[in-house]
Amino acid sequence: MKRHVVATIDGEHAEFLCDDGQTLLDVLRDVLHRTGTKEGCGTGDCGACSVIVDGRLVCSCLMLAAEVEGREVETAISISNGDTLHPLQRRFLEDAALQCGVCTPGFLVAAKALLDRNLDPSESEVRFWLAGNLCRCTGYDKIVRSVLETAAELRGGTG
Amino acid sequence: MSEEAKFRWIGTRVVRPDGVDKVTGRATYGADFALPDMLWGRVLRSPHAHARILSVDTSRALAHDGVEAVITSQDLPDIPSEEAFVGEQPTNFRELSHNVMARGKVLYHGHALAAVAATTPEIAASALDLIEVDYEVLPHVLDMPAAMAASAPSLHRDLEPAGFAAGATVPPNVSRRIELGHGEPDQGFAAADVVVEREFTTKPVHQGYIEPHACLVQANPDDDITIWSSSQGHFMVRAYTAKLLGIELSKVRAIPAEIGGGFGGKTTVYLEPLAAQLSRISGRPVKMVMSREEVFRATGPALGTRIRVKMGCKQDGRLTGAEAVLHYEAGAFPGSPVQAGAMTMFAPYELEHVRVTGYDVLVNKPKTAAYRAPGAPMGAFAVETVIDELAEKLEIDPIELRLRNAARKGTQAPFGPRYREIGCVETLEALRSHPHYTAPLGPNQGRGVALGFWFNAGMQSSAGLNVNEDGSVSVISGNPDIGGSRASLALMAAEEMGIDYEKVGAWIADTASIGFSDITGGSRVTFATGMAVVEAARDVKRQLCERAAAIWEVEPERVKWVEGEARLEGEPDREPLGLVDLAQRAARTGGPISGRASLTARGVGMAFGAHICDVEVDPETGRVEVIRYTAVQDAGRAIHPSYVEGQMQGGAAQGIGWALNEEYVYDEDGKMCNPSFLDYRMPVASDLPMIDTVIVEVPNPRHPYGVRGVGEVPIVPPIPAVVNAVHAATGVRYFDLPLSPPRVLAGIEAAADRGA
Numbered sequence: 066m067k068r069h070v071v072a073t074i075d076g077e078h079a080e081f082l083c084d085d086g087q088t089l090l091d092v093l094r095d096v097l098h099r100t101g102t103k104e105g106c107g108t109g110d111c112g113a114c115s116v117i118v119d120g121r122l123v124c125s126c127l128m129l130a131a132e133v134e135g136r137e138v139e140t141a142i143s144i145s146n147g148d149t150l151h152p153l154q155r156r157f158l159e160d161a162a163l164q165c166g167v168c169t170p171g172f173l174v175a176a177k178a179l180l181d182r183n184l185d186p187s188e189s190e191v192r193f194w195l196a197g198n199l200c201r202c203t204g205y206d207k208i209v210r211s212v213l214e215t216a217a218e219l220r221g222g223t224g
Numbered sequence: 225m226s227e228e229a230k231f232r233w234i235g236t237r238v239v240r241p242d243g244v245d246k247v248t249g250r251a252t253y254g255a256d257f258a259l260p261d262m263l264w265g266r267v268l269r270s271p272h273a274h275a276r277i278l279s280v281d282t283s284r285a286l287a288h289d290g291v292e293a294v295i296t297s298q299d300l301p302d303i304p305s306e307e308a309f310v311g312e313q314p315t316n317f318r319e320l321s322h323n324v325m326a327r328g329k330v331l332y333h334g335h336a337l338a339a340v341a342a343t344t345p346e347i348a349a350s351a352l353d354l355i356e357v358d359y360e361v362l363p364h365v366l367d368m369p370a371a372m373a374a375s376a377p378s379l380h381r382d383l384e385p386a387g388f389a390a391g392a393t394v395p396p397n398v399s400r401r402i403e404l405g406h407g408e409p410d411q412g413f414a415a416a417d418v419v420v421e422r423e424f425t426t427k428p429v430h431q432g433y434i435e436p437h438a439c440l441v442q443a444n445p446d447d448d449i450t451i452w453s454s455s456q457g458h459f460m461v462r463a464y465t466a467k468l469l470g471i472e473l474s475k476v477r478a479i480p481a482e483i484g485g486g487f488g489g490k491t492t493v494y495l496e497p498l499a500a501q502l503s504r505i506s507g508r509p510v511k512m513v514m515s516r517e518e519v520f521r522a523t524g525p526a527l528g529t530r531i532r533v534k535m536g537c538k539q540d541g542r543l544t545g546a547e548a549v550l551h552y553e554a555g556a557f558p559g560s561p562v563q564a565g566a567m568t569m570f571a572p573y574e575l576e577h578v579r580v581t582g583y584d585v586l587v588n589k590p591k592t593a594a595y596r597a598p599g600a601p602m603g604a605f606a607v608e609t610v611i612d613e614l615a616e617k618l619e620i621d622p623i624e625l626r627l628r629n630a631a632r633k634g635t636q637a638p639f640g641p642r643y644r645e646i647g648c649v650e651t652l653e654a655l656r657s658h659p660h661y662t663a664p665l666g667p668n669q670g671r672g673v674a675l676g677f678w679f680n681a682g683m684q685s686s687a688g689l690n691v692n693e694d695g696s697v698s699v700i701s702g703n704p705d706i707g708g709s710r711a712s713l714a715l716m717a718a719e720e721m722g723i724d725y726e727k728v729g730a731w732i733a734d735t736a737s738i739g740f741s742d743i744t745g746g747s748r749v750t751f752a753t754g755m756a757v758v759e760a761a762r763d764v765k766r767q768l769c770e771r772a773a774a775i776w777e778v779e780p781e782r783v784k785w786v787e788g789e790a791r792l793e794g795e796p797d798r799e800p801l802g803l804v805d806l807a808q809r810a811a812r813t814g815g816p817i818s819g820r821a822s823l824t825a826r827g828v829g830m831a832f833g834a835h836i837c838d839v840e841v842d843p844e845t846g847r848v849e850v851i852r853y854t855a856v857q858d859a860g861r862a863i864h865p866s867y868v869e870g871q872m873q874g875g876a877a878q879g880i881g882w883a884l885n886e887e888y889v890y891d892e893d894g895k896m897c898n899p900s901f902l903d904y905r906m907p908v909a910s911d912l913p914m915i916d917t918v919i920v921e922v923p924n925p926r927h928p929y930g931v932r933g934v935g936e937v938p939i940v941p942p943i944p945a946v947v948n949a950v951h952a953a954t955g956v957r958y959f960d961l962p963l964s965p966p967r968v969l970a971g972i973e974a975a976a977d978r979g980a
Contacts (some may be wrong), residue, residue, distance in 0.1 A: 132367065164867070165434070167482075199434055201487070
């Protein structure tokens with residue numbers, strides 16, 4: 066028997082049916098067709114499927130879909146405010162912090178979770194916070210710079 | 225600097241055309257497609273490294289509720305041996321077919337031998353357990369000495385080794401011998417003051433793209449097949465799928481998805497022919513997505529190597545001779561990049577006497593696939609480590625030693641031709657003058673440098689340029705954008721047309737909508753497809769001038785396209801006609817204005833890169849930390865500097881991982897023990913420092929904007945740069961990868977024992 070789940074996903078009321086063993090990632094992608102959350106490993110090692118659940122950064126491949134009952138899920142989709150890009154998204158584009166782009170939604174979600182907690186991270190803090198997200202294209206240089214620049218911008222340091 | 229001023233768009237850091245889609249989760253990658261009534265396909269894989277398939281019984285799987293099709297090699301045509309005509313490395317369609325679906329024997333752990341399509345992924349997975357396979361397990365070989373031993377089991381009984389003299393004794397499992405070079409190395413060694421000879425080994429490593437292979441295929445009853453998949457070339461996907469199914473290329477349309485990384489690993493197919501056959505049988509669309517474990521076990525890694533290098537040098541730092549013997553693992557089918565390894569390893573140096581012999585060796589591991597400058601990083605590891613040792617022995621600065629021998633215009637490459645305009649010396653000089661090279665080091669820290677070479681590819685490309693009704697321009701090409709090539713093509717189009725970058729759209733068309741285009745590989749898209757875009761733009765400008773001439777009723781020769789508008793020569797007062805004017809009048813002046821170009825790109829600009837690496841080695845644990853890194857590279861001309869830097873940084877990071885952590889670990893049964901990102905340790909953000917970049921620009925005179933390919937050479941210098949830095953920090957020479965903490969510690973302790 067399928068389980069009926071009600072949650073808030075990217076600010077919208079969402080209802081879905083899932084099997085007990087189905088992950089949040091599978092439901093997001095295959096049931097709700099929200100493919101903006103990516104799967105790179107399915108074992109919680111790459112962070113491509115990162116989402117924020119009730120303010121906490123999680124790999125959606127490691128969370129059962131049934132667990133989000135009554136909770137709030139934010140994916141990369143809700144980082145932007147309608148057509149207005151979040152400063153992180155804008156910096157990623159301006160700094161070329163993505164090449165193939167498949168890890169990018171996960172990095173943005175993880176970076177936003179960091180900046181929601183700490184608007185003045187050191188380079189080291191950014192690197193360790195993002196150590197759960199794999200990128201094979203960029204060598205992380207431009208990603209780390211983008212996050213640091215966005216933090217400075219949000220602090221009002223630079224425009 | 226005056227040269228740069230003449231460009232309006234080339235060299236600027238614009239936002240890429242596909243950027244917003246990729247930061248908002250809208251971009252659709254291989255696994256993001258779905259169709260109504262779609263089935264899910266899964267692959268049954270061999271649990272043995274080498275076994276004869278005695279029988280496969282699929283009846284129970286087929287009878288399982290929700291299973292709509294099951295295939296084995298019996299459901300695919302047994303195709304004849306034929307060299308593949310697309311792709312990056314030499315491939316044989318028959319071998320490709322046997323790799324995609326084992327026939328008669330399984331040749332590695334993870335080798336596909338059956339596939340099912342079912343209504344859900346879970347049913348497909350459980351149906352695999354219902355397929356009954358009877359195996360006769362055969363002895364297997366995992367390393368090259370074992371594979372080449374006289375008593376070794378043969379992977380392919382019908383192997384016809386190439387490159388051996390008639391009557392020569394050929395060891396088992398060697399598919400090919402190659403030899404290249406010029407002069408007599410022994411003469412060179414006799415003239416040398418110092419000779420160093422060393423042997424090196426490297427382990428298999430994976431390209432490590434974050435997106436697993438994925439496709440969706442729909443076969444119609446009339447045998448038209450549509451493929452949505454992520455690859456480095458949808459024309460390659462079309463050709464390989466059609467050939468393996470024995471149908472005409474015109475029946476197949478391949479639609480490129482966004483690609484989530486490839487690095488050479490997506491220059492071949494694994495799933496598409498299986499999904500197509502499952503769809504033909506079931507009559508429903510079939511989606512297949514690999515798990516990460518399948519990616520590790522069954523897709524082409526860069527395989528292991530064993531390399532012996534001997535180099536001689538005079539006291540004054542002139543190299544007198546060089547010789548190498550390469551053994552490269554091909555995996556279960558012939559086709560390692562040993563040829564490229566042999567051609568590139570000594571390529572940065574002027575050598576009177578140089579000879580390289582190479583062997584392509586079969587082992588019971590997955591078939592190797594291209595990985596960024598395929599074959600070159602291993603050769604560079606060997607050569608650049610020996611150069612470092614020569615420099616140490618001769619007490620010559622390692623960059624100076626390289627400069628004294630650096631290839632220049634006119635130098636004969638080990639692979640034959642003489643170099644044209646190259647930037648080897650300029651790259652080394654920029655490396656030497658970088659402040660990093662003279663920065664102070666702390667305790668347990670060391671600095672290494674290395675130089676690398678890659679040919680770059682030209683190959684075939686097509687492009688179209690349409691003037692839209694509103695005067696904007698659409699650039700259409702046939703190459704998947706793996707790291708910003710839409711931006712570089714749009715920049716060249718804007719520059720050529722003399723219009724705003726924002727007026728240019730850049731799109732990648734499917735195989736039915738643009739002329740043939742070779743793969744996105746060989747660092748060739750900005751170079752070769754860029755050349756096609758420029759030609760298409762020039763075609764359009766010629767047409768625009770003709771339209772303006774028709775409107776003005778003058779000879780077309782009098783009209784020139786300047787700064788985005790048609791101007792009439794000799795009549796400065798005549799109001800020019802811009803793109804909007806001419807687009808709006810197109811219907812009355814001859815119809816739509818569109819240009820196109822299909823070409824084989826000649827005049828490839830070869831690439832050199834040189835890196836400096838600082839490490840700190842923990843003497844207690846052997847852990848190596850890269851603390852500072854600088855990459856210098858000749859890009860010819862950087863069309864979009866940020867994405868050139870990105871290639872340099874990404875290649876450096878992959879090379880650092882290869883040097884320090886990454887390796888396939890096999891158990892004695894031939895099963896990979898670490899098929900996950902947890903156990904196959906790629907660099908994460910906290911493992912690396914910032915990677916500083918310096919772009920050197922020695923323009924390639926045979927490209928309209930001076931472009932050289934930039935994607936591959938950055939992975940060539942990192943391994944020796946890291947290894948030389950570890951030597952500088954510890955005093956220990958290492959010859960076997962990776963420099964994992966236990967290996968580094970063992971080296972330090974052995975040196976201490978010798979000292980004591």
